[in-house]
Amino acid sequence: KQEVTQIPAALSVPEGENLVLNCSFTDSAIYNLQWFRQDPGKGLTSLLLIQSSQREQTSGRLNASLDKSSGRSTLYIAASQPGDSATYLCAVSKSDSWGKLQFGAGTQVVVTP
Amino acid sequence: NAGVTQTPKFQVLKTGQSMTLQCAQDMNHNSMYWYRQDPGMGLRLIYYSASEGTTDKGEVPNGYNVSRLNKREFSLRLESAAPSQTSVYFCASSEWADTQYFGPGTRLTVL
Numbered sequence: 001k002q003e004v005t006q007i008p009a010a011l012s013v014p015e016g017e018n019l020v021l022n023c024s025f026t027d028s029a030i031y032n033l034q035w036f037r038q039d040p041g042k043g044l045t046s047l048l049l050i051q052s053s054q055r056e057q058t059s060g061r062l063n064a065s066l067d068k069s070s071g072r073s074t075l076y077i078a079a080s081q082p083g084d085s086a087t088y089l090c091a092v093s094k095s096d097s098w099g100k101l102q103f104g105a106g107t108q109v110v111v112t113p
Numbered sequence: 114n115a116g117v118t119q120t121p122k123f124q125v126l127k128t129g130q131s132m133t134l135q136c137a138q139d140m141n142h143n144s145m146y147w148y149r150q151d152p153g154m155g156l157r158l159i160y161y162s163a164s165e166g167t168t169d170k171g172e173v174p175n176g177y178n179v180s181r182l183n184k185r186e187f188s189l190r191l192e193s194a195a196p197s198q199t200s201v202y203f204c205a206s207s208e209w210a211d212t213q214y215f216g217p218g219t220r221l222t223v224l
Contacts (some may be wrong), residue, residue: 031210043117043136043203093213098210099144099163100171103156109185 002027004092006104013110019077021107023090030070035064035075038087038106047088048075052095060113080111115139117216119204125222126194133181134189134219136204143216145187147171147179149200150218156203162187163209194223 013019023033032051036044048057048064050073056065061078076086077084087108091101120135139143146161148171158171162181163205176198178190191198199222205213 010130034212036215043217044205044213046212046214049212091156093210099161099169100158101146101148101213102158102172105153105155 002092002094002102004090004102004104006088006090006107008107009105010108010110012110012112015080015082017080017111019075019084019108019109019111020081021075021077021088021090021109023073023075023104025071025073025102027093027094028071029095030068031093031095033064033066033073033090033092034101035062035073036089036091038089044089056092061094080109082113085111114137117204117206119183119202119216119219121218121219125203125224126191128195128223130189130194131192132221133191134202134204134221135186136188136216137186138204138206138214139185140155140206140208140214141185142206142208144206144209146205146213147187147189148203148205149173149202150203159189159202166211176188194221194224199223 034049035047050066063076087106089106091103117119117138143164147159160179165184202219204216207213
């Protein structure tokens, strides 16, 4: 069974610092990996999707890398802002069941002014 | 363009009562999903529908039924609610295996 782990569970940084969020998974036979953001009491917002054949994806201040062989993905957020405070979740789908996303528990981020 | 909408936003049930959670998307997506989110357990897939006319079980399907009414709508039914079904329920949609778009959630309490 695929296990998805996100460490640390919580992170606090001063504004302007770069954020580094980690996601690891046990089964490397993934179809894709998605990063989401969740604000308190809200639904999830998609940030980036990386196909299994890709090594990284970028959108603005966000960059996500994928190392399938070692079962790891890292989300980098450059020059953090207080508005980046949220919970960040990663999720993977398997090659033989692409519709079934397996989520990590998330990393709760606080960016202090 | 509303994206994914869910009704109701909040619901309180007594044990044994039934209810249906409604979900609709206006992005013409083929695939739709139901998740539940619990503290300490993260998000878990209940059921999904890869395309209109098909449904498949996810990780935690027991106690739930689904109906893919048409391409836009995917409902989740609790036939006899139990306290263990107290949770936040999210509906999502996607174009096949592409990015999933989530609704705002339904907060359900079963007493």
